[in-house]
Amino acid sequence: MQTAISQASPPKKSFLYDPRVRGIFYQVLLVCVVAYLFYMAASNAIENLRRAKIASGFGFLENTAGFDISQTLITFSAAGSTYGDAFVVGLLNTLLVSAIGIVFATLLGFTVGIARLSTNWMVAKVAMVYVELLRNIPLLLQLLFWYIAVLGPLPQPRDSYVMGAGFFLNSRGLFMPRPIYASDAWVIGAAFAIGVVGTIVFRRWAKKQQESTGRQYPVGLATIGLVLGLPIAAWLVLALANANPVSFDLPVKGTFNLRGGMQILPEFVALLVGLVTYTAAFIAEVVRAGILAVSKGQTEAAGSLGLKPGQTLRLVVIPQAMRVIIPPLTSQYLNLTKNSSLAVAIGYPDLVQVFMGTVLNQTGQAIEVVTITMGVYLTISLVTSFVMNIYNRRVAIVER
Amino acid sequence: MKKAIVSIAFGLTASLLVAGSASAQATLASVKQKGYLTCGSNTGLAGFGLPDAQGNWTGLDVEFCRAMSAAIFDDPTKIRFIPLAAKDRFTALQSGEVDVLARNSTVTMSRDTQLGLDFPAINYFDGQGFMVRKKLGVSSAKELNGASICTQQGTTTELNLADYFRANNMKYEVVAFATSDETFKAYDAGRCDAFTTDASGLYAERLRASNPDDHIVLPEIISKEPLAVAVRHGDNQWGDIVRWTHNAMLNAEELGVTKANVDQMKGSDNPEIKRLLGSEGKFGEAVGLTNDWAYRIIKHVGNYGESFERNVGEGSKLKIKRGLNAQWTKGGLQYGIPIR
Numbered sequence: 001m002q003t004a005i006s007q008a009s010p011p012k013k014s015f016l017y018d019p020r021v022r023g024i025f026y027q028v029l030l031v032c033v034v035a036y037l038f039y040m041a042a043s044n045a046i047e048n049l050r051r052a053k054i055a056s057g058f059g060f061l062e063n064t065a066g067f068d069i070s071q072t073l074i075t076f077s078a079a080g081s082t083y084g085d086a087f088v089v090g091l092l093n094t095l096l097v098s099a100i101g102i103v104f105a106t107l108l109g110f111t112v113g114i115a116r117l118s119t120n121w122m123v124a125k126v127a128m129v130y131v132e133l134l135r136n137i138p139l140l141l142q143l144l145f146w147y148i149a150v151l152g153p154l155p156q157p158r159d160s161y162v163m164g165a166g167f168f169l170n171s172r173g174l175f176m177p178r179p180i181y182a183s184d185a186w187v188i189g190a191a192f193a194i195g196v197v198g199t200i201v202f203r204r205w206a207k208k209q210q211e212s213t214g215r216q217y218p219v220g221l222a223t224i225g226l227v228l229g230l231p232i233a234a235w236l237v238l239a240l241a242n243a244n245p246v247s248f249d250l251p252v253k254g255t256f257n258l259r260g261g262m263q264i265l266p267e268f269v270a271l272l273v274g275l276v277t278y279t280a281a282f283i284a285e286v287v288r289a290g291i292l293a294v295s296k297g298q299t300e301a302a303g304s305l306g307l308k309p310g311q312t313l314r315l316v317v318i319p320q321a322m323r324v325i326i327p328p329l330t331s332q333y334l335n336l337t338k339n340s341s342l343a344v345a346i347g348y349p350d351l352v353q354v355f356m357g358t359v360l361n362q363t364g365q366a367i368e369v370v371t372i373t374m375g376v377y378l379t380i381s382l383v384t385s386f387v388m389n390i391y392n393r394r395v396a397i398v399e400r
Numbered sequence: 401m402k403k404a405i406v407s408i409a410f411g412l413t414a415s416l417l418v419a420g421s422a423s424a425q426a427t428l429a430s431v432k433q434k435g436y437l438t439c440g441s442n443t444g445l446a447g448f449g450l451p452d453a454q455g456n457w458t459g460l461d462v463e464f465c466r467a468m469s470a471a472i473f474d475d476p477t478k479i480r481f482i483p484l485a486a487k488d489r490f491t492a493l494q495s496g497e498v499d500v501l502a503r504n505s506t507v508t509m510s511r512d513t514q515l516g517l518d519f520p521a522i523n524y525f526d527g528q529g530f531m532v533r534k535k536l537g538v539s540s541a542k543e544l545n546g547a548s549i550c551t552q553q554g555t556t557t558e559l560n561l562a563d564y565f566r567a568n569n570m571k572y573e574v575v576a577f578a579t580s581d582e583t584f585k586a587y588d589a590g591r592c593d594a595f596t597t598d599a600s601g602l603y604a605e606r607l608r609a610s611n612p613d614d615h616i617v618l619p620e621i622i623s624k625e626p627l628a629v630a631v632r633h634g635d636n637q638w639g640d641i642v643r644w645t646h647n648a649m650l651n652a653e654e655l656g657v658t659k660a661n662v663d664q665m666k667g668s669d670n671p672e673i674k675r676l677l678g679s680e681g682k683f684g685e686a687v688g689l690t691n692d693w694a695y696r697i698i699k700h701v702g703n704y705g706e707s708f709e710r711n712v713g714e715g716s717k718l719k720i721k722r723g724l725n726a727q728w729t730k731g732g733l734q735y736g737i738p739i740r
Contacts, residue, residue, distance in 0.1 A: 053633045054494060054516035066559045068574045078562030152589045171590045172548055172573075256536070256547040256593045257573070266591070267575070347577045347586065353553070357578055361487040361554025364515035366494070 045367060060363045061087065067358055069349045071265055083359050090354035091376060097268065097350065098337040098380070101275040105336060106329075108276060109283025114313070116288050127284065134281035140342055142278055147270035147346040154266070157257045166250040168258055171266065177248035178262040184238060185245040191234035195226040202226070267348035271340065279336045283329060290325035291317055322395040330388035334381045341377075351376060427499055427631070427638035428472070428688050436478040439465035440498035443483040443579055446604040447712040447720070448504045448524075457481045460711040461502035463701050464523055464629055467645050468500065470700035471684075471693040485579045487554030490515050493630055500631055500642060504598065506556045507628040519628035520639045521646035523704075525724035525733050527621035528560050529599040531606060534616050536593060541620040545570040550592035552576070552583045557597050560623040584608060594618075598625045603718045640687045643737075648694035650736030651676055652703035654727055659702035662695060675739050683739055694739070704734065 015021060049056045061084035068078045073092040076085055115127035134142070152171070155161065160170040166177035199222065206217040238245045251261030294317050302312040343350040344357060351373060360369040431437050441462060442449035449459040457479075466476035482498050493501045494516055504526075505511075507519035530549075532538050541564070551558050553576040565572045575592055577583040584605045587595035597605070602617045609615055629646070631639050652658070655673050657665045666677050674680035677698075678691035685691055701707060708725060709715045726732025 049516075051634070052494065052516035053513075055514040066562055067576075068562050068572075070573060070575050078559075079566055148585075148589070152591075156590050254546050256544075259546065344578050345582070347575055347582065349576070353576075353578070357487050358553045358558065358576065361490065362559070364490055364494075364511070366491050 049367070055363070055365060056368065058368055060365055060368070063363070065359075065362075067362070069354060070347075071268060071349055083363065086359055087351075087355050087372070090349060090351035093349050093354070094337070094340055094343075094351040095380070097271055097275065097340050097343070097348070101272055101279065101336050101340065102333050104272070104276040105279040105283055105332070108280035109332075110287050112280060113284035113287025114291070116284060117291055131281045131284050134277055135285070139274065139278050139339055140345055143270060143274040143342055143346055146274045147267065151266040151270050157253070160253075160258065166248065166261065168251055170258070172257055172263070173266045174264040174269070175251040175258045175261050176264070177250050178260070180247045180249055182245045182247070187238060188231045188234045188245060191230040192227070195228070195230040198226045198230075199223045265348070267343070267346050270346055271343050271348045271350075274342075275336050275339060278339070279332055282332050282335070286325055286328045286332065287321070289328075290321035293324045294320045319395070323392070326388060326392040326395060330385055330392075333384050333388065337380055337384065338377060427635045428641065431472060431499055435473075436480055437465060437469050437472065437500065438480045438482055438498045439468075440484045440489055440492055440501035440503050441465070441481045442503050443485055444581060445504060445601060446607055447600065447716055447718045448604065449481075449483075449502070451481075458711065460524060460707060461504060461629075463707045463711065464502045464521075464645070465500060467649060467697045467701045467707075468641065470696045471641065471645055471648075471689055474690075474696050474700075476700040485554075486552050487578060490517060490630075493517060493632060496632075499638075500629060502629045504601070504627045505630055506598075506625045507630075508556060511630075516633045517630045518633050518639050519630050520643035522626045522628045523646055524600065524627040526598040526600050526625040526627050528557055528596060528623040528625055529602050529621055530618040531587075531595045531602045531615050532593060532618060534614055538594075538618070541618045541622065542568060542570075544572065544594055546572065547593040548573040548575060548591070549594045549596055550575050550577065550583050550587040551596050552580050553578060555597075556623070556625065561596055564622045580605070598627070600627075600712060600718070600720060603720055604712075607717055637688055641689065644683075644687060644739070645697060646704075647737045647739065648676065648697055649701075649704040649707065650727070650734055651739060652694070652698050653705040654729065654736055657698055657703060659698060659700075659706060662698045666695065672739075681740070 046056065062082055064079070065076075065081050065083050065086045066078050067086075069076055069086065069089050071093055072089045073096065074085070074088060075081075076089050112127045112130055115123050116131065118124045118127070154169060154171040157170045157172055160168040160175075162168060166175075168175040202217075202222050203219055206219050206222075210216055235245060249260050251258040251263075253259070298316055298320065299312055302316040307315065340350055341352040344353040347353070356369055356373050360366055363369070439462075441457060442459070444450050445459070447459055449457065449461045452458050462481070465479050465481070469478045470476040472478075482492065484492050484498070484501075484503060489501055489503055489505060490511070492498050501517075502523070504524065505519075506526075507522065511517060512519055530541050530544065532544075532547075538544065544565075549561060549572050551561055551574060558574070558576060561572075561574065575586060577586060580597070580601070583597075584595060586592060588609050595602070595605070599617070599621060606612050606615050606617070629642050631642055651672070652662075655665075655670070655676065657673060657676065662677070665673055666679060668674065668677075671680065675683065677695045678684055678693065682691055684693040687693075690696075702710075705722075705727070708722065712718045712720045713722065722730070722732060724733050726734065728735040
């Protein structure tokens, strides 16, 4: 058989049978077909909308909204704001819950993932039960659980839990003092910024020093001192100079509800807690897989070098595990962001609830609204992936 | 939520791919061909559209669909009811998922002119009101400054609410939910101080409260809510069937033709009754039905007054007075256009 193949002379190539030419031909054909389908769909949709006398185009974004939204990060009023503003409100609410959710889900996920590998039987089992329970129940049910069963029975505003220091908890949410900044409060912000920059500079210097001389510096203490100490010092100086830079607006009882202060909506809390606990269960598994992917020899080698277990984890295991963890972790971040659209079930005004719910219905422009919404989620996801890919490249193992 | 996404996706795909020519002008033919009517209904509103313990749909809106089914098929049961949340209802109708939308929907100019819909029959004249807990001690909507208010999103209610508080220079916190069920549950659980929807809806939802006697409906009616039956714009024959189904039921009430006496009335000498019941003239054929179309409606469903009393009036738990929905001869707005 081998001889037969080696002896066969290469056949005379016909243009039609050139696999490369054929490949290109089919690729081009596919692109044409897809493009044609899109074109047909779009022109058909426009034609049908016109025929059915359904308004189309994006002009509606300029029209006055006429409705109110419970949580707005920008100024929004039924009278003066447009559907475009409502879109921004929904988008910001989605980004807010996603960003905070990603931070907390990462912290909780890493904690649980590491706990599952703990040598302490109790800790490992508790983490296991958490993971298996949370990731095997549909997220929608969990959200309804948090919203209806956990936050629902909170007392009416008149019987609020008084938590002290101007904090109140009731069925309308968590109320807290709202800081009011005086004109010279920027000094505190500046002190904080200096603290952050100082920390970064000091950490770099300390790392270099350690690499060249082996001497260690109290990085943790310095960080706390710079990031927290500087702003507090600035505040104290201003306060002693009798120019109190920050005062607080405390919530007080009104006719129906507490008035003043800041309010965190129960819808937001339920959504955040639901997303964080659910996604953390998946992240925990990703982290566990990543750590298990680091060979035991690494841990043993670190131990024989005299590193403590905590140091082994922090300096040897996690950095190597990260390259396994990052890609699936990115997927979990995307999932969390997309899952935030389940907000619609519990009345949190995210993009889907505000834009695809109210705006779509008030304008009736389903195709435009759905297209915009899909475009937004696609963009958020691609940007998240892009950022995570950059990070992934930095932590990827350097081949030598 | 899945429902919402499915119906929106459905709407998109349908409007993208279905050829336009088939969608207009042909609803009656397609209904006759498939042998049943698809009727967009409320997800559950006592008196208007709600499945009973046996799973049979009941209510004023439901009976409107039953009347159409009776007129077309001589059988009030050839219907598939599709429960729709407020925010999905118009998309479902536009996309052809339902043939007719009888789901306590307010007709407004923008809905009539921008959504590609028509609203041929107003089967209930309503207005928006508020419900609060008795123990709040509130007796007027003007005292609601600072209150949290639960409402259903994608409704005229949501817009009127904003208008009312703005006009009266009052503050409020809105909490909007996708379905009427979620909205009322949130209010009942104490998330909001007040619940707002059409007055008829307030009475209907109050029955579902954990303790109905704890709640009162405030006297103010803050808007006009003509609740109408909707069809797709452009299919005039189908729109005519909706319009004349309603008028037949109104005229029957005015002329004293009831479900019980309709056979007897068939022998009446009154020319108006003769035209209504099809023994004189060919009015049914002109809209693609049989000439005894109105007889079928009254025989199977009854006249407007009977349907009203049975579903929302004295014969129901809601006990709503006829009010604006009385016959024009009795001071109401329901005015049957003559069949001739």
